[in-house]
Amino acid sequence: MSTATPLALLIGSLALAAHAEAPPAPRIVVAISVDQFSSDVYAEYQPLFRAGLRRLGTGVVFPAGYQSHGATETCPGHSTILTGSHPSRTGIVGNEWIDQSLPRPDKVVYCVEDPAVAGSSSRNYTVSPQFLKAQTLGDRVKAAWPGSRVVSVAGKDRAAIMLGGHSIDQAWFWAKTRFTTLAGVTTPAPAVVGKVNAEVATELARPTPPKLSEACRSHSAAVSVGNRTVGILAEHKPNDSLGFQTSLAFDRATADIAIGLIHELRLGEGPAPDVLSIGLSATDYVGHVFGTGGAEMCMQVLGVDEGVGRILDALDATHQPYIVVLTADHGGLDLAERSRIHGMPDAVRVDPALLPANMGKALATEFNLKEPVLVGNNAFGDVYLASDLPAAIRVRVLEAARARYLAHPQVAAVFTAAELRRTPAPSSPVDEWSLAERYRASFDPDRSGDLIVALKPHVTGLPSAEPYVAMHGSPWNYDRRVPILFYRPGMAGFEQPLAVETVDILPTLAAQIALPIPAVEIDGRCLDLSGGSGDRCVADGNR
Ligand code: ZN
Numbered sequence: 001m002s003t004a005t006p007l008a009l010l011i012g013s014l015a016l017a018a019h020a021e022a023p024p025a026p027r028i029v030v031a032i033s034v035d036q037f038s039s040d041v042y043a044e045y046q047p048l049f050r051a052g053l054r055r056l057g058t059g060v061v062f063p064a065g066y067q068s069h070g071a072t073e074t075c076p077g078h079s080t081i082l083t084g085s086h087p088s089r090t091g092i093v094g095n096e097w098i099d100q101s102l103p104r105p106d107k108v109v110y111c112v113e114d115p116a117v118a119g120s121s122s123r124n125y126t127v128s129p130q131f132l133k134a135q136t137l138g139d140r141v142k143a144a145w146p147g148s149r150v151v152s153v154a155g156k157d158r159a160a161i162m163l164g165g166h167s168i169d170q171a172w173f174w175a176k177t178r179f180t181t182l183a184g185v186t187t188p189a190p191a192v193v194g195k196v197n198a199e200v201a202t203e204l205a206r207p208t209p210p211k212l213s214e215a216c217r218s219h220s221a222a223v224s225v226g227n228r229t230v231g232i233l234a235e236h237k238p239n240d241s242l243g244f245q246t247s248l249a250f251d252r253a254t255a256d257i258a259i260g261l262i263h264e265l266r267l268g269e270g271p272a273p274d275v276l277s278i279g280l281s282a283t284d285y286v287g288h289v290f291g292t293g294g295a296e297m298c299m300q301v302l303g304v305d306e307g308v309g310r311i312l313d314a315l316d317a318t319h320q321p322y323i324v325v326l327t328a329d330h331g332g333l334d335l336a337e338r339s340r341i342h343g344m345p346d347a348v349r350v351d352p353a354l355l356p357a358n359m360g361k362a363l364a365t366e367f368n369l370k371e372p373v374l375v376g377n378n379a380f381g382d383v384y385l386a387s388d389l390p391a392a393i394r395v396r397v398l399e400a401a402r403a404r405y406l407a408h409p410q411v412a413a414v415f416t417a418a419e420l421r422r423t424p425a426p427s428s429p430v431d432e433w434s435l436a437e438r439y440r441a442s443f444d445p446d447r448s449g450d451l452i453v454a455l456k457p458h459v460t461g462l463p464s465a466e467p468y469v470a471m472h473g474s475p476w477n478y479d480r481r482v483p484i485l486f487y488r489p490g491m492a493g494f495e496q497p498l499a500v501e502t503v504d505i506l507p508t509l510a511a512q513i514a515l516p517i518p519a520v521e522i523d524g525r526c527l528d529l530s531g532g533s534g535d536r537c538v539a540d541g542n543r
Contacts, residue, residue: 022534023490025513027268028315028322029137031082031277031505033159034304035074035284036472038331039063039481041292045301048215052308053301056326059487060529061495066430067330067482068501069442070454070475071381074284075111076442077329077502078162082277083134084506084522087442091133092162093382096122097447098375100387108377109447112161126183127173129161135521136165137506138275143167144515145272149265153258154279155250159329163277170265172257174250174281176241177204179257192260196253203249208236216298223294223338225469231294231338242467246289246296248303250282255307259314268320273513278311280304284332288468291335293342316489323512325505328482333460335470347458351410354379354453355462359404360386367397374401379462381473382449398450405453413454415439420452431477431499438475441523492531500527511536 043063046053067077069087071094079090087093092111099109106121113125120126135143138150152164153172160173170190172179178197181189210233212220223231236243244250258278261267267274283300290296308326315322333339339347352358360374367373375384383401385394398416405414413435426437433441439452454475461471472479484500486508487493503524510517511526514536526537 022530022536023488024321025273026323026488027273027320028262028318029141029273029275029509029513030311030315030322030324031137031163031275031509032308032311032324032326033078033081033154033163033277033279034326034328035156035159035279035281036287036330036332037283037301037304037328037482038292038478039065039483040331040478041283041297041301042483044292045298048298048302049305051305052310052312053305053326055312056308056324056485056487057493059485059491059493060527060531061493062484062500062527063495064431064497064499065327065482065484066499066501067328067480068430068433068438068503069480070435070439070452071442071473072330072475072479073473074156074329075158075162078159078279079132079134080502081327081329082137082163082165082506082509083132084503084517084524085134086503086523088440088444089134089523090162091131091444091447093442093444093447095158096377097382098377098384098449099447100375100384107375112158127157127161128182129164129166132162132165136163137509138277139165139167140510140515140517141273141275141513147271149267149270149274151258151261151265151267151274152277152279153254153261154277155245155254155281156279159279159281160277163279170261173279174245174254177201179253190261190264192257192264196256196260199256200244200249200253203253204241204244205238207238208243208247208249210235212295213299213302215302216295219293219298220295223291223335223341225335225337226463226466228466228469230290230296230335230469233295233299242285242289245282245285246300247282248299250285251280251303251307254278254280255311258311262314262318266318268318268322280307287332287470287472291338291470292332293334293338312487321488323486323488323509325509326483326485326487327502327505330472331477331479331481332472333458333470333474333478336458336460337469339458344458347460348410349461349463350379350455350459351408352379352462354405354408354410354455356383359383359401362404363397363401366400367393369397373397376449378473380453380455383451383453385450402451405451410455410459411453412456415452415454417443417445417448417450417452420448421445429499430501435475438480486527486529488529491529494531508537
C-alpha cells in the first residue's frame with residue numbers, strides 16, 4: 001500500500017476544513033487608489049486617522065507596498081494596480097510619451113487618449129483605454145461572468161480608465177467643470193451623477209474659507225517658495241478649478257458618486273461579483289501645489305480618512321460580502337524648501353539645463369545638426385533622439401548625449417533602450433532592485449525613450465513649474481513605496497512589514513473570488529490574507 005494516499009486524504013480534509021471556516025466569497029470587490037499617497041504620508045498622519053483609514057488598518061496591512069517601476073507617475077502606477085502587471089507589460093510607460101511618427105503637430109501622446117479620433121491631441125482628446133495592453137480585474141471578471149458589473153469612478157480620467165480597463169459599464173471622471181463619462185455612451189446617467197454635478201457647480205462658484213482642524217494645527221507653518229507661501233491654509237477662490245481640485249470637495253464628490261452607484265446599481269446583488277474602483281485624486285494635487293508636510297496635506301488626508309469611512313459605511317449597508325484594497329499609484333516627496341528646513345540638506349530643485357531642449361542645443365553645435373536633437377518634456381525620464389537625425393550618426397549622438405547627462409552632478413544614471421531591453425527580470429525582493437531593473441519594469445520598446453535619465457535622490461521639480469512646488473516620478477523609494485491595505489469585515493488582521501508589490505493585488509483579489517489568473521500573464525504573486533486558515537491562493541491555484 002502506498003503512503004501517498006492517506007497523506008493526500010489528510011491534506012484534502014485539512015483543505016476542506018479550512019474552506020469550511022472561510023468567509024463567503026466577496027460579491028463586491030473594491031479597489032481604492034489615493035493618488036500620491038506615499039507610505040511616508042500614510043505613516044506620518046496615521047495617528048490622526050479616526051474613520052475609514054483607521055478601519056482599513058485593522059485588516060491586512062502592507063506598509064511597504066511597491067510601485068516597483070522607475071517611472072513613478074499616475075498613469076503607469078494606476079495601470080499596475082488591477083492588472084497584476086508592471087508598465088513594461090501594460091504598455092503605460094508614462095502619463096505621456098512621445099510618438100514622432102504621429103501625423104499631427106503635437107507628438108506628445110496622452111496615456112488615455114485615442115489619436116485615431118480626428119483632431120485629437122494630448123491636451124484635447126477623447127478618453128479611451130486603447131493604449132492599455134493588459135487586462136484589468138474588471139476585464140477578467142467580465143470575461144468569466146458576463147453578468148458582472150464593472151464600475152470605475154475617479155477624479156482623473158487616467159485613474160478611472162487604468163483601474164477600470166476595456167469593458168467598463170460605468171466610468172465617471174472629472175473633466176474641467178463636471179464629472180463625465182466615455183464618449184459614445186448613450187444610456188442615461190445614473191441620478192447621482194447629475195446631483196453631484198449640481199452640487200459641485202455651487203461649490204465651485206463660491207469661495208471656500210480656510211478651516212483648520214485642531215489635529216492639523218502642529219502642521220501649520222509657513223514656508224516660502226519663490227513668491228508663494230505654502231504650509232498654512234488659504235481661501236479657495238470662486239471658479240478656480242485647481243482650487244477645487246485641491247479642496248476637500250473634490251474627493252468628496254468622487255466618493256459621493258461611488259456611493260450613489262453602490263446604491264443605484266445595487267452592487268453585490270447581481271449574478272456574479274461586481275468590481276468597483278475608486279480613484280481619489282485630490283491628494284496628488286495637494287501634494288504638487290502645497291507639498292506633503294504642511295496643513296494642506298494634513299487636512300487632505302483627514303478628508304480621505306472620512307471619505308473612505310463613508311465608502312465602507314455604504315458597502316456595509318449593502319449587507320453583501322465585500323473586500324476592499326486601498327493603495328496608491330506612486331509616492332512623493334515634500335518640496336525641497338521644506339525638506340531642507342526639516343533636516344534634509346541635499347534636497348534641491350533640478351537644473352533646467354537638463355531639459356532635453358537645452359541638452360540638445362550643445363549636441364547640435366557639437367555635431368553641426370539642426371535643432372531639436374533631443375525630444376522630451378522633462379528634465380528626467382524618457383529622452384528621445386529626433387527621428388530625422390541621419391541614421392549614420394544616431395549611435396554617436398546617443399553616446400554623446402549619455403556622456404553629457406552623466407557629466408551633470410545631479411544625474412545618478414542614464415540607460416539606453418538597448419541596455420534596458422537586455423536587463424534580465426529581477427529575482428531579488430522589489431526593495432532591493434537595481435536602478436536598471438526599476439526602469440526595465442516601466443520600459444516598452446515602442447513607447448519609451450532612447451535614453452532614460454535618473455536624477456540623484458532628493459533632486460526634484462523644476463523651479464519654474466508653478467503652481468506645482470513638489471513632484472514625484474523618480475525611481476527612488478520615496479516615490480515607489482505605497483501602503484497596500486486589504487480589508488474584509490471580520491477578518492483577522494495582521495501587518496507584514498516586508499516589501500510586496502502593487503502587481504500582487506490582482507492575483508490576491510482574484511483568489512478571493514476564485515477567478516483563475518494564468519501566472520504567465522502577469523507579474524504579481526497572490527498574497528495569503530487568511531492569517532493561517534484557508535489560504536485562497538492555494539485553494540484557487542493562483543500561486
Ligand atoms: Zn498620481
